[in-house]
Amino acid sequence: MELHDLVRLTTGVALLTCVLAVVGVHVYASGRAQRAALIDRLSHTGTVPGGGRRRRFSDLDRRLRRTALGRKLELRLAATGLDVTPGEFFVYMLAAVAALWLIGQATLAPFFGPLAGLLGIWASVQFLNWQRQKRIERFINQLPELARILANATQAGLALRTAIGMAAEELEAPAGEELAKVADQLAIGHSMDDALGELAERLPSRELVVLVTTLVLSNRAGGQVVGALRNLTETLEERKETRREVRTQLSQVTMTSYAVPVLGIGALFLMNGVKDGALERMTGSPVGQACVVIAFALYAVGFVLIRRMSRIDV
Template identity: 85%
Template sequence: MTPMDLDTLTAVTTGVALLTCVLAVAGLHVYGRGRAQRAELVERLSATGQVSGAGRRRRFRGLDRRLRRTKAGRKLELRLAATGLDVTPGEFTACMLATVAGLWLIGQATLAPFFGPLAGLLGVWAAWQFLSWQRQKRIEKFINQLPELARILANATHAGLALRTAVGMAAEELEAPAGEELAKVADQLAVGHSMDDALGELADRLPSRELVVLVTTLVLSNRAGGQVVGALRNLTETLEERKETRREVRTQLSQVNTTAYAVPVLGVGSLFLMNGVKDGALERMTGSPVGQGAVIIAFALYAVGFVLIRRMSRIDV
């Protein structure tokens, strides 16, 4: 290699190195500016109440992104939104898998290896039951706020305010979950959604007969331009009566609901009792196909009994 070629190679290498440094500095500048803009946006949205838990660090972001791309992940996200929990699909899935693994190991260690998978399935069922319980609890709390919501809307429309304005005012005055849900409706109306679509999505998130009646009343009154005040005041009285009726029915059925959960618990407790009386009895029993089939049939019968008791105690008011 001649000295001229060596000088040319040195110059090209130096130029490439300088260009790389310039691009790295520019990239770091753009990255820092993007982070600052994102932090400013998150702070502004958090101050206006449009982002929940904006200051909390999210975990399992990679798993969360993968889940949101799937149909099951999007359904899980909607289900979590209906519960009001500040949990992402990735966080819920990771916690559920950890619970399943823990129950699997506990069932395998304390009872017999055969009960490990059954305990894992029990963990999955318990996780979905927890979501259903949280969702139902939120719906019940929202239903209890419906009479007050109808009263606020009636007073606001009687004072001459538009229904859109009345919804925003009710969102500010009511506590969660009604306040949070109405704030979502007000945000949708602010960005151009129709009243029918915004209220329809509210009824889909928190399905109940009382909310469907309220939404139908508001939608029909908004379409026809009729008198909303009289309809809302009559609806307020009806909702108050239904609220008291639901409370009485729930009180009467509390013992039946407790029985539905007590029956499976007694069955699982009998397994621990059997294994405690004679150590290794469950392992010997599940060591044969006949014993495994008997255990599966027993668990299936407990599940059928639980479902039947729950259905018999379900009274639609």
């Protein structure tokens, strides 16, 4: 009898342990899923309720964000305004590198495969820089209207925080999106200096720095913010026209900087087309490989020098 009771007690304890284990695993899994969903919402990588698209490579994206490279890439993507996560961009970049590697190796010579892969990485970085600069230019063009809205709102007696939220609703992207981020940061307790400082770091420009400095000083020490914003509006309008004229004058030089490396790559295809296998024989020796590397380096130096010489800060 005592042995039978001991067996029943042991069986009951084992069943209870199994039930608790199942409940514990379920709670752990649901908690981990909620944590992942919260991270996705905070980092704008999840599916937006009621719309949006499903994000790809979410596991890779979470692992990449924990690294220094992933954090830098996330900041760069945030500045471009692209609806792409760091994980997605990283996978797309690797796919482009692999495709260029295979194309360069198949169409030219095996030696050009790694060079084409490096070209893919450079092109991806340049694409992000181009998108970021384009967004900065669009934001700069909206700064006069932004300063005008802030001046009218503060003249009507509204606080600067309220004026920023109003401007975020009235302005289109990218100014509306960036100001919405500033308003959200202010709503959760960030100071005006920190919120506007992060805005200036995301979209660096002299015009935005002047506007941010004016708002920060007016918020910190008080003063005639309305008059300062109205004067700043006129100045920004003049700088906007000046920047447009300078960009128009330098458009030919900009196209020349891109035409130089394109001509070099086109010459390689021309040589290989005139005499099939010429590039493979040329790169079959260390001297030929060194000459190709030096030629690519000179083209890169020419591209950088032309861009630097045509850069005029207004």
